[in-house]
Amino acid sequence: MNAALQNTAGTAMKLEGVSKLYGAVKALDNVSFQLRKGEFLTMLGPSGSGKTTSLRAIAGFIQPTAGRLLIDGRDMTGVPPQKRNIGMMFQDYALFPHMTVLENIGYPLETRGIKRAKREKRSMEMLEIVGLAHCAKRYPKEMSGGQQQRVALARALVFRPDIVLLDEPMAALDKKLRGQMQIEIMHITRQVGATVVSVTHDQEEALVMSDRIAIFKDGRLEQIGTPHELYLQPRSEFVADFIGEANLLRGAVRSTSDGTVVEGDGWKACLPKGDPRSEALAKAQKACVVLRPERIHAVLASREAENAGVGVIEDKIYLGVEYRLVVRMNDGGKVNLRSRDVASIASMNAGDRIGMAWTADDIVVIHA
Amino acid sequence: MSVSTHDRSLPAKAMASFRLPSAFWLIAPSILFLALFFVFPLLKLVAISLPDGSTEYYHQIFTTPVFLRVIGETFRVSLIVTVVTVAVAYPYAYAMAHGGRAVLLVLTVALLIPFWVSLLLRSFSWIVLLQNTGLINNFLIATGLIERPIRLIRTPLGVIIGMVHILLPYAVLPLYTVMKKIDLRLMEASSICGASWLKGFARIYFPLSLPGVMASAILAFTLALGFYITPALLGSPRDMMIAQMIAGQFTEQLNFGLGAALAVVLMVLTAVAFGLFGAARTALQKRDRRKGEA
Numbered sequence: 001m002n003a004a005l006q007n008t009a010g011t012a013m014k015l016e017g018v019s020k021l022y023g024a025v026k027a028l029d030n031v032s033f034q035l036r037k038g039e040f041l042t043m044l045g046p047s048g049s050g051k052t053t054s055l056r057a058i059a060g061f062i063q064p065t066a067g068r069l070l071i072d073g074r075d076m077t078g079v080p081p082q083k084r085n086i087g088m089m090f091q092d093y094a095l096f097p098h099m100t101v102l103e104n105i106g107y108p109l110e111t112r113g114i115k116r117a118k119r120e121k122r123s124m125e126m127l128e129i130v131g132l133a134h135c136a137k138r139y140p141k142e143m144s145g146g147q148q149q150r151v152a153l154a155r156a157l158v159f160r161p162d163i164v165l166l167d168e169p170m171a172a173l174d175k176k177l178r179g180q181m182q183i184e185i186m187h188i189t190r191q192v193g194a195t196v197v198s199v200t201h202d203q204e205e206a207l208v209m210s211d212r213i214a215i216f217k218d219g220r221l222e223q224i225g226t227p228h229e230l231y232l233q234p235r236s237e238f239v240a241d242f243i244g245e246a247n248l249l250r251g252a253v254r255s256t257s258d259g260t261v262v263e264g265d266g267w268k269a270c271l272p273k274g275d276p277r278s279e280a281l282a283k284a285q286k287a288c289v290v291l292r293p294e295r296i297h298a299v300l301a302s303r304e305a306e307n308a309g310v311g312v313i314e315d316k317i318y319l320g321v322e323y324r325l326v327v328r329m330n331d332g333g334k335v336n337l338r339s340r341d342v343a344s345i346a347s348m349n350a351g352d353r354i355g356m357a358w359t360a361d362d363i364v365v366i367h368a
Numbered sequence: 369m370s371v372s373t374h375d376r377s378l379p380a381k382a383m384a385s386f387r388l389p390s391a392f393w394l395i396a397p398s399i400l401f402l403a404l405f406f407v408f409p410l411l412k413l414v415a416i417s418l419p420d421g422s423t424e425y426y427h428q429i430f431t432t433p434v435f436l437r438v439i440g441e442t443f444r445v446s447l448i449v450t451v452v453t454v455a456v457a458y459p460y461a462y463a464m465a466h467g468g469r470a471v472l473l474v475l476t477v478a479l480l481i482p483f484w485v486s487l488l489l490r491s492f493s494w495i496v497l498l499q500n501t502g503l504i505n506n507f508l509i510a511t512g513l514i515e516r517p518i519r520l521i522r523t524p525l526g527v528i529i530g531m532v533h534i535l536l537p538y539a540v541l542p543l544y545t546v547m548k549k550i551d552l553r554l555m556e557a558s559s560i561c562g563a564s565w566l567k568g569f570a571r572i573y574f575p576l577s578l579p580g581v582m583a584s585a586i587l588a589f590t591l592a593l594g595f596y597i598t599p600a601l602l603g604s605p606r607d608m609m610i611a612q613m614i615a616g617q618f619t620e621q622l623n624f625g626l627g628a629a630l631a632v633v634l635m636v637l638t639a640v641a642f643g644l645f646g647a648a649r650t651a652l653q654k655r656d657r658r659k660g661e662a
Contacts (some may be wrong), residue, residue: 059560081559094557098575107571111562155561 011073012037012195013058013163018067020053020219027053028064029219035163040189040196042206044242045216051199054216055165058197060084072162082111087156087194088165092172093148095140101127101151102136108159126154129188146177153185157192164189166198170205182208203243215239231292237366240290247296247335249289249309253281262287262365266330267309267356269363277365288366295362296337298325298345299355307363309356311335316350327356417628425629435613439633442610445524445599446592449531453539453588454581456532461543461580466552483537491601494530495521498602527603531595538591539584546580579652586645593638610634 013035020028028050035041043051056062058069060081069076076084087108095104105123114122127133130150140148149169156164169185170178186209189196200206206213207227214224215238223230223239234240237248251264259273260281269289271278281287299308311327314334323345327335337356339345348354417425429435464475482490497503498520505517520526550573558568596611603609610630617627 059556061556081556082562082564084560085562086560088557088560090553090557092553094551094553096554096557096572098572107558107563108561110571111558111567159562 010037011035012039012071013197014068014070015054015058016068016070018054018057018064018069020050020057020062021065026219028057030067031219031221032067033214033221033224035195035197037195038193040186040198040209040211041214042198042200042210042212043214043216044200044203044206045222046201048218049216050219051201051214051216052167053219055167055197055199058163059086059088059165085159085162086165087159087161087163089149089152089156089167089169091168093140093152095148095151095155097140099139100136101132101138101140101143104140104151105154105158108155112159123154123158126158129157129191130154145173146181149173149181150184153188157188157194160192162195164194164196166196168199168201170200170202178205179208185209207243213243215242232364234290234364235366237288237290240364240366245293245336247291247293247337249291249329249333249335251287251289253284253287255282262289264329264331266311268306269358269360269365270306271360271363271365275360281365281367284367290364290366291335291358291362293324293336293338295358296335297341297357298337298339298348299357300344300348305357307358307360309335311354311356313348313350313352313354316345316348325354327354413628414632416624417632419625425626426633428626429629429633435630438608438610438613439637441607442593442634443637445527445531445607445609446589446595449528449535449592450585450589452528453532453535454543454584457536457539457543457584458577458581460536461540461547464540464544465547465550479537479540482533487534488597490534491530491598494526494533494598494602498526498529521602522604524603524607527599527607527609530598530602531592534595534598535588535591538587542583542587543577543580546583547577550576579649582645582649582652586642586649589645590638590642593641594634 011034015034016032018028018031019026031050031054043054045051053062057064060076060079063078067077071084071086096107099107102120102123105126106119109119109122124133124136127136130153132147132150132154135143135147135151140151143151149172156166166185170181173181182205198206198209210227212224212226213230215222215230217238223235225233227243230239230243234243234246240246240248249262249264249267249269251262251267251269254261254263256270257273258270259275260271260278262269262271262281271281309329311329313325314328315324315326317324317326322338322340323342325337325339325345325348327337329335335356419425460475460479464472467475495502499505500517500519500521502521504520505514508514509517520529554572554576555565555568558572559565563571594611595609596615599607599609600612611634614627614630614634617623617630621627
């Protein structure tokens with residue numbers, strides 16, 4: 001979250017217990033979250049998780065079965081799309097093929113009764129922002145995919161909407177263009193101060209572009225937070241696995257005089273007494289320990305420690321700045337670890353038995 | 369093995385020239401048939417209309433008020449019929465293109481079943497429906513909406529109703545083909561841009577459906593110009609169309625020369641109308657090609 005964002009206080013949009021039923025199928029199940037003005041939120045999840053349904057409900061293309069949608073404090077539930085003052089960039093852009101680029105961008109202004117001269121002036125300004133001023137008189141099909149996307153973005157921004165929706169913004173672009181457009185879209189939306197809701201199934205895209213990420217699963221909002229929060233404090237195995245790389249170790253919970261221990265065959269994670277995570281596990285039988293690959297240290301000999309494990313190296317991969325090790329645990333499960341300690345890893349080989357160590361601060365515990 | 373490799377490496381041009389004779393022999397029978405039973409009679413017709421190279425019949429047509437009136441009437445009725453047909457076909461095709469699978473099935477069957485029934489039979493059916501003691505008048509009288517039967521048959525209205533009905537499938541199908549290719553997400557985009565459905569229809573959907581409207585209008589108009597049975601059965605002698613007049617010259621007046629000249633005039637006028645529509649459509653396509661639509 002950046003400083004500018006906190007300064008522009010105020011809620012741009014609020015979803016309150018929004019549900020959508022298709023027959024017996026719950027496409028959206030009691031989804032609630034808020035969006036601050038000027039924020040870039042990405043709804044992330046696998047297909048069928050409800051992220052696209054949420055986007056279409058915000059746009060007004062579908063009506064929720066239950067719940068409310070507030071935009072700028074006004075109840076927009078049941079208001080048709082054309083009266084919501086929302087901009088949207090469609091997955092395949094949905095540019096009007098019979099209109100020039102300038103006419104396409106001017107269309108939202110035309111529907112708002114703005115006169116031609118003023119319309120063209122504002123459309124040209126927007127075209128300059130997206131860097132396509134020389135293409136004003138072209139038709140959409142005469143342009144490349146990346147250019148079409150910029151036109152679609154300009155059309156979604158030109159009338160200074162309360163919220164801008166991006167539906168899978170990178171889906172129609174080839175891989176090379178994606179990285180470039182991610183940064184560019186981020187810059188343009190910041191420049192005009194837009195509040196953005198984007199939808200994607202690509203976690204990298206979500207991490208690059210968003211102030212906050214909302215993770216969806218099976219129609220429910222699993223967790224919402226900054227990329228940093230989601231990475232450091234995932235609240236479920238799903239989130240831990242979806243954002244970044246994660247090792248999930250499932251073990252039994254045991255209380256000791258020093259605190260709480262989660263342990264499995266050949267590994268142990270200890271949380272000191274007084275640690276909130278330790279308190280939270282008081283009544284649990286089983287728990288899942290999340291360990292990020294870069295937080296695990298490979299050590300030569302197995303040693304008795306509070307936060308450690310043993311295993312056999314299955315693969316050793318050299319990646320230049322770091323080594324990646326795949327370690328097979330006693331129970332057959334695999335753990336990935338990454339190390340920049342190239343010198344000490346160099347002497348280890350596939351088939352060697354190694355020890356792994358981490359600290360209590362590096363682990364996240366999820367109730368199983 | 370070596371043979372097949374050799375075959376594959378043959379240039380496409382050589383293959384084409386190798387196949388040419390067989391393709392020619394395949395279409396030869398139809399060419400022969402058309403030459404014998406279509407091109408030859410057509411030339412013969414033109415010859416009959418110009419006895420000894422004299423253009424007297426054409427002179428007669430273009431100086432006799434009754435002929436000019438019938439030609440004018442033919443164009444007037446055809447134009448009205450075209451407008452009404454396309455106007456009726458448009459929402460019908462829209463429902464077929466965007467109404468879902470069940471709607472498409474019902475509407476297609478409803479459209480094509482009458483299409484398979486003979487034209488004569490359908491025109492006669494309209495007599496049964498439209499006459500003074502017919503279904504429509506009886507119904508209107510029974511419900512008390514009118515006291516005396518409205519005159520529907522033997523009027524231009526009757527002719528137009530009958531012709532629209534018969535031309536409807538011709539107008540619906542080209543419209544449907546164009547409409548089903550229109551991406552409805554464009555209408556979603558239009559609405560999120562702030563446009564009402566009507567505004568979106570006028571600025572987005574209708575312009576994109578124009579090629580279909582043109583194709584429908586060409587078909588309906590050129591077919592309407594040559595209608596014979598329907599106006600003969602449903603219209604009065606005053607609403608005579610050119611095809612009826614041609615038939616009259618051949619079967620009643622036995623003036624083959626004048627009949628032939630009228631037929632040539634109809635043919636040329638139809639060709640001109642077709643050419644005008646075609647030119648407009650090409651201009652439209654040219655504009656669309658620039659926009660990258662196939």
